[in-house]
Amino acid sequence: MNNNDLAEALAASHDLSKAEARKAVDAVFAAITEAAAKGEEIALAGFGKFKVKESAAREGRNPATGEAMTIAASKKLAFAPAKAVKDKLNG
Numbered sequence: 001m002n003n004n005d006l007a008e009a010l011a012a013s014h015d016l017s018k019a020e021a022r023k024a025v026d027a028v029f030a031a032i033t034e035a036a037a038k039g040e041e042i043a044l045a046g047f048g049k050f051k052v053k054e055s056a057a058r059e060g061r062n063p064a065t066g067e068a069m070t071i072a073a074s075k076k077l078a079f080a081p082a083k084a085v086k087d088k089l090n091g
Contacts, residue, residue, distance in 0.1 A: 003022070003025055003026070003029075004022070006025050007021040007022040007024075007025045008021070010024060010025060032050060036050060036052050036077050039052050040052075044082075045082070046082055046084050046085075047081070047082055047084075047085060048079055048080055048081040048082045048085055049079070049080045049082075050077055050078070050079050051077075051078050051079075051080065052075050052076070052077060052078075053075070053076050053077075053078045054073065054074075054075050054076075055073060055074050055075070055076060056073050057070055057071065057072055057073040058070070058071050059071070
């Protein structure tokens with residue numbers, strides 16, 4: 001499922017135009033992105049939590065040459081599903 005599919009499902013279930021539904025989907029993702037960029041945790045009841053995790057710089061190897069290199073520190077957006085989602089996935 002992609003953004004368009006999600007917007008179409010939203011439009012069909014809530015009597016919206018596809019354009020209105022697409023704007024709503026884009027707004028939700030923009031709000032999640034903005035909160036994550038500020039380092040905030042995003043908790044969606046019954047769905048799960050998005051949390052920013054920091055990865056420290058570390059040593060690695062260039063797979064092409066085998067030469068040692070430093071992999072820069074970075075931030076990642078992690079998702080932890082709620083119990084209801086886990087239960088639905090595991091039958």
